[in-house]
Amino acid sequence: MEVEAFIWVMQCMIQHNKQEVVFETDCSNVVKMVSNPNEWPAFSILLEEVDRCKRRFTTFSVHHISITNNTKADKLARSARDLLHDMYYVNSIPPIWISRTV
Template structure:
Protein backbone atom coordinates (compact mmCIF):
# COMPACT_ATOMS: atom_id res chain seq x y z
CA UNK A 1 0.00 0.00 0.00
CA UNK A 2 2.75 2.43 0.91
CA UNK A 3 4.59 1.65 -2.29
CA UNK A 4 1.52 2.37 -4.41
CA UNK A 5 0.96 5.64 -2.54
CA UNK A 6 4.60 6.59 -3.10
CA UNK A 7 4.02 6.05 -6.83
CA UNK A 8 0.91 8.25 -6.64
CA UNK A 9 -1.44 5.33 -7.36
CA UNK A 10 -4.59 6.42 -5.52
CA UNK A 11 -7.16 4.04 -6.99
CA UNK A 12 -6.20 0.45 -6.21
CA UNK A 13 -7.69 -3.00 -6.05
CA UNK A 14 -5.31 -5.18 -4.08
CA UNK A 15 -5.72 -8.93 -4.40
CA UNK A 16 -4.41 -11.57 -2.04
CA UNK A 17 -4.57 -15.31 -1.68
CA UNK A 18 -4.91 -14.87 2.10
CA UNK A 19 -8.62 -14.91 3.00
CA UNK A 20 -7.76 -14.11 6.64
CA UNK A 21 -6.06 -10.86 5.60
CA UNK A 22 -9.23 -9.71 3.85
CA UNK A 23 -11.23 -10.50 7.01
CA UNK A 24 -8.72 -8.68 9.20
CA UNK A 25 -8.80 -5.51 7.11
CA UNK A 26 -12.59 -5.51 6.75
CA UNK A 27 -13.29 -6.16 10.46
CA UNK A 28 -10.23 -5.01 12.45
CA UNK A 29 -12.12 -4.91 15.76
CA UNK A 30 -12.37 -8.71 15.65
CA UNK A 31 -8.55 -8.99 15.57
CA UNK A 32 -7.34 -7.07 18.66
CA UNK A 33 -3.95 -8.81 18.66
CA UNK A 34 -3.17 -7.08 15.34
CA UNK A 35 -4.59 -3.68 16.34
CA UNK A 36 -1.34 -1.72 15.85
CA UNK A 37 -0.74 -3.19 12.39
CA UNK A 38 -4.34 -2.80 11.33
CA UNK A 39 -4.32 0.85 12.45
CA UNK A 40 -1.40 1.42 10.08
CA UNK A 41 -3.30 -0.31 7.28
CA UNK A 42 -6.29 1.94 7.96
CA UNK A 43 -4.12 5.08 7.85
CA UNK A 44 -2.83 4.06 4.44
CA UNK A 45 -6.27 3.02 3.28
CA UNK A 46 -7.68 6.51 3.96
CA UNK A 47 -5.10 8.02 1.59
CA UNK A 48 -6.59 6.21 -1.41
CA UNK A 49 -9.36 7.72 -3.50
CA UNK A 50 -10.61 4.20 -4.17
CA UNK A 51 -9.45 1.10 -2.30
CA UNK A 52 -10.46 -2.54 -2.30
CA UNK A 53 -8.90 -5.73 -1.05
CA UNK A 54 -10.21 -8.96 -2.49
CA UNK A 55 -9.44 -12.61 -2.01
CA UNK A 56 -8.30 -14.58 -5.04
CA UNK A 57 -7.62 -18.29 -4.44
CA UNK A 58 -4.19 -19.53 -5.51
CA UNK A 59 -5.83 -22.14 -7.71
CA UNK A 60 -7.37 -19.34 -9.76
CA UNK A 61 -4.14 -17.38 -10.12
CA UNK A 62 -1.36 -19.82 -10.87
CA UNK A 63 0.77 -17.22 -12.67
CA UNK A 64 1.02 -15.03 -9.56
CA UNK A 65 1.69 -18.11 -7.44
CA UNK A 66 4.60 -19.08 -9.72
CA UNK A 67 5.97 -15.53 -9.59
CA UNK A 68 5.77 -15.51 -5.80
CA UNK A 69 7.55 -18.87 -5.57
CA UNK A 70 10.31 -17.77 -7.94
CA UNK A 71 10.76 -14.52 -6.00
CA UNK A 72 11.21 -16.49 -2.75
CA UNK A 73 13.96 -18.52 -4.46
CA UNK A 74 15.95 -15.38 -5.36
CA UNK A 75 19.08 -14.79 -3.24
CA UNK A 76 18.08 -11.16 -2.72
CA UNK A 77 14.93 -9.11 -2.14
CA UNK A 78 12.70 -8.72 -5.17
CA UNK A 79 10.54 -5.63 -5.60
CA UNK A 80 8.13 -5.72 -8.51
CA UNK A 81 5.62 -3.04 -9.37
CA UNK A 82 4.47 -3.18 -12.97
CA UNK A 83 2.08 -4.96 -15.26
CA UNK A 84 4.91 -6.77 -17.06
CA UNK A 85 7.33 -8.86 -14.99
CA UNK A 86 11.08 -8.46 -15.55
CA UNK A 87 12.75 -11.03 -17.82
CA UNK A 88 14.52 -12.72 -14.88
CA UNK A 89 11.16 -13.59 -13.30
CA UNK A 90 9.64 -14.68 -16.59
CA UNK A 91 12.45 -17.21 -17.09
CA UNK A 92 11.49 -18.87 -13.79
CA UNK A 93 7.97 -19.50 -15.08
Protein backbone atom coordinates in the same frame (compact mmCIF):
# COMPACT_ATOMS: atom_id res chain seq x y z
CA MET B 1 2.74 -12.27 8.89
CA GLU B 2 0.31 -11.61 6.05
CA VAL B 3 -0.97 -8.29 7.41
CA GLU B 4 2.57 -6.90 7.63
CA ALA B 5 3.20 -7.95 4.03
CA PHE B 6 -0.08 -6.31 3.03
CA ILE B 7 0.98 -3.06 4.71
CA TRP B 8 4.30 -3.19 2.87
CA VAL B 9 2.51 -3.64 -0.47
CA MET B 10 0.16 -0.76 0.31
CA GLN B 11 3.11 1.48 1.18
CA CYS B 12 4.85 0.52 -2.07
CA MET B 13 1.77 1.46 -4.05
CA ILE B 14 1.57 4.80 -2.23
CA GLN B 15 5.27 5.42 -2.87
CA HIS B 16 4.72 4.76 -6.58
CA ASN B 17 1.79 7.20 -6.56
CA LYS B 18 -0.82 4.56 -7.37
CA GLN B 19 -4.09 6.14 -6.27
CA GLU B 20 -6.66 3.57 -7.41
CA VAL B 21 -5.98 0.03 -6.24
CA VAL B 22 -7.61 -3.37 -6.10
CA PHE B 23 -5.73 -5.88 -3.98
CA GLU B 24 -6.28 -9.62 -4.26
CA THR B 25 -5.03 -12.15 -1.75
CA ASP B 26 -5.40 -15.84 -1.14
CA CYS B 27 -5.38 -15.12 2.62
CA SER B 28 -9.03 -14.79 3.61
CA ASN B 29 -8.07 -13.52 7.07
CA VAL B 30 -6.45 -10.41 5.58
CA VAL B 31 -9.72 -9.57 3.85
CA LYS B 32 -11.67 -10.19 7.06
CA MET B 33 -9.24 -8.11 9.14
CA VAL B 34 -9.33 -5.16 6.74
CA SER B 35 -13.12 -5.35 6.43
CA ASN B 36 -13.83 -5.70 10.17
CA PRO B 37 -10.79 -4.44 12.12
CA ASN B 38 -12.74 -4.13 15.41
CA GLU B 39 -13.17 -7.91 15.46
CA TRP B 40 -9.37 -8.37 15.57
CA PRO B 41 -8.21 -6.43 18.66
CA ALA B 42 -4.93 -8.33 18.92
CA PHE B 43 -3.92 -6.78 15.59
CA SER B 44 -5.14 -3.25 16.32
CA ILE B 45 -1.76 -1.56 15.83
CA LEU B 46 -1.26 -3.18 12.43
CA LEU B 47 -4.85 -2.54 11.38
CA GLU B 48 -4.51 1.12 12.34
CA GLU B 49 -1.59 1.31 9.89
CA VAL B 50 -3.73 -0.42 7.25
CA ASP B 51 -6.40 2.22 7.82
CA ARG B 52 -3.85 5.06 7.53
CA CYS B 53 -2.67 3.63 4.24
CA LYS B 54 -6.22 3.03 2.96
CA ARG B 55 -7.04 6.72 3.41
CA ARG B 56 -4.22 7.65 1.02
CA PHE B 57 -5.94 5.94 -1.93
CA THR B 58 -8.76 7.48 -3.93
CA THR B 59 -10.13 4.01 -4.68
CA PHE B 60 -9.35 0.99 -2.51
CA SER B 61 -10.61 -2.58 -2.32
CA VAL B 62 -9.28 -5.94 -1.19
CA HIS B 63 -10.70 -9.26 -2.35
CA HIS B 64 -10.11 -12.89 -1.56
CA ILE B 65 -9.13 -15.17 -4.43
CA SER B 66 -8.60 -18.88 -4.13
CA ILE B 67 -5.04 -20.13 -4.13
CA THR B 68 -5.78 -22.09 -7.32
CA ASN B 69 -6.56 -18.79 -9.06
CA ASN B 70 -3.32 -17.29 -7.80
CA THR B 71 -0.89 -19.49 -9.74
CA LYS B 72 0.80 -16.66 -11.67
CA ALA B 73 1.72 -14.86 -8.43
CA ASP B 74 2.93 -18.11 -6.91
CA LYS B 75 5.17 -18.78 -9.94
CA LEU B 76 6.53 -15.24 -9.79
CA ALA B 77 7.30 -15.57 -6.08
CA ARG B 78 9.01 -18.95 -6.55
CA SER B 79 11.18 -17.68 -9.41
CA ALA B 80 12.11 -14.59 -7.36
CA ARG B 81 13.25 -16.82 -4.49
CA ASP B 82 15.57 -18.62 -6.92
CA LEU B 83 17.38 -15.38 -7.83
CA LEU B 84 20.75 -14.75 -6.22
CA HIS B 85 19.84 -11.21 -5.16
CA ASP B 86 16.93 -9.44 -3.47
CA MET B 87 14.04 -8.48 -5.67
CA TYR B 88 11.30 -5.94 -5.08
CA TYR B 89 8.46 -5.93 -7.57
CA VAL B 90 5.24 -3.96 -7.45
CA ASN B 91 3.37 -3.80 -10.73
CA SER B 92 0.76 -5.61 -12.75
CA ILE B 93 3.11 -6.54 -15.60
CA PRO B 94 6.38 -8.34 -14.82
CA PRO B 95 9.56 -7.11 -16.49
CA ILE B 96 10.74 -9.18 -19.46
CA TRP B 97 13.64 -10.70 -17.51
CA ILE B 98 11.19 -12.11 -14.93
CA SER B 99 8.69 -13.29 -17.54
CA ARG B 100 11.32 -15.56 -19.05
CA THR B 101 11.81 -17.39 -15.73
CA VAL B 102 8.11 -17.88 -14.98
